[in-house]
Amino acid sequence: MLYINCSQNYIKPYIHGYQLVTTGMFKLYLACGFTSTAHKVFDKSPERHATVTHDQGYEALASFVRGNGLGKKPTNYELCTALNCCAKTRNSQLGSQIHAKILHMGFHHNLYINSSLVNVYTKCGSTGDAKKVFDGMEFHDEVSWTSMICGLSQNGQGGEALCLFKEMLATRVRPNCVTYVSVISGCTEQESVFKCGELLHAHVIILGHESNSFLISSLIDYYSKCGKMDIAVMLFGSCKPGDDVVILNTMISAYTHNQQGGDAFKLFRKLRDENIIVSEHTLTSILDACGALTVIQQGKQVHALVTKMGSDHNTFVVGALIEMYSKCGNIDEASHVFDQAVYKNNILWTSLITAYAQSGRGLDALKIFDNLVMQKRFYPDHVCFTVVLTACKNSGLLDKGIGYFKKMTSDYNLAPEIDQYACLIDLYARKGDLKSAKKVMDEMPFYANAVMWSSLLSSCKEYGNVELGREAAYKLFELEPSSPVPYLILADIYAGAGLWNEVHNIRKLMNENGVRKSLAGWSCVG
């Protein structure tokens, strides 16, 4: 039994935040059959940028929902189209309901329908459900294999995508360009699969796909994220400028992320001089370069172009402008850009709070956060809490920080993640409450990482705690075996306590473990 014409179902999950309320309104209008109003709501939605193909989705989905409301039996083609729309609009709820209908109607053997289901589930972040559908399929074609591989890649499971790709190679179905694009894009997330990209590149060359623009951009992205800029530049050199704006944008980002902001700028200027049409992605990437280079004059010129292109409605571009002004030290202009923004979503609010926090105005950052929360205009997520806790940390506000940490669970039902625990530990440690910091580390549901032990070790040096300092340093010897830093800090701690024999032992241990003291200016004694 399906209830997809029941509007309540659409509203319930979308009560958090302006952006989601807008999405909920869109879905409500759509569900009630008011497609033109749904169009209007969606046209004003900040989520509009989420996919370029949304527009093709409304009418088909609305028609399907209306038909279902009238008790009309859908064909397998219509179910497929409806699932496709669910994937594009990230509507997991309707997708699951359609899945139930598919099972009820006995269409679950259909290859196309199953591929679409895999796509819906992965686009909505449910790779487990997608895998269940995939594993239950009687046979796979290149599209269904690729859907699953791509879904894993897009959900940060590059290692799993690669394993599935290997399974595919063992079958009679051959991977195509799309499969390679999908699997290569998954190789940029985890270091464990970094080296596989080169092997996949070799496959691409052997198969003669090296001129495919999707493959070129994914390979440029891959090599730049592995730090192999020479190969990225070589691949870029094989294309004609203006052939594909995505390749250009990938190259601009590649330069920026590899501390080559000047080259990013040169490329951008070349595009402008040659009247090559740039996209909003280009603006975002070049603003990123301006921030990295702290070149506010160029940043302002790009801002003028943003206005000229009418791109100030795009939340990605607005976010990049805020970050650029903030990095260039002009927090007032960052704030002004935010005030002028037509659509303000959670991410943009977080960008503003971050801008204040990183400009040494932690108290202002917290004030903005408190006001927003009080007015119920904003429902913070984990990232926002990390920003807020960092602001507390940098301003030395231990009690406030503890209060925000507790609010995560009590007010927002958010289980703290490792990043927020790291902030809390650092808060306690910086204030000298090393006992509480250690207690959090012992009791939290995560293994303490190197960041946490380093934070504890630094504070042990600051507050002269030899016992805990020793424990932290020895943990770091295991976690970061080639780093001289924990050895040197522990030596400082020993020296501060007058334990000269221990200082000599640490020096000996460094030699034994083959760790080289390579930090210029480090204040190690002896």
Place this chain on the structure above:
DNA sequence: TTAGGGTTAG
């Protein structure tokens, strides 16, 4: 009727 690349907050 099924699949693809590049961009935001710490």
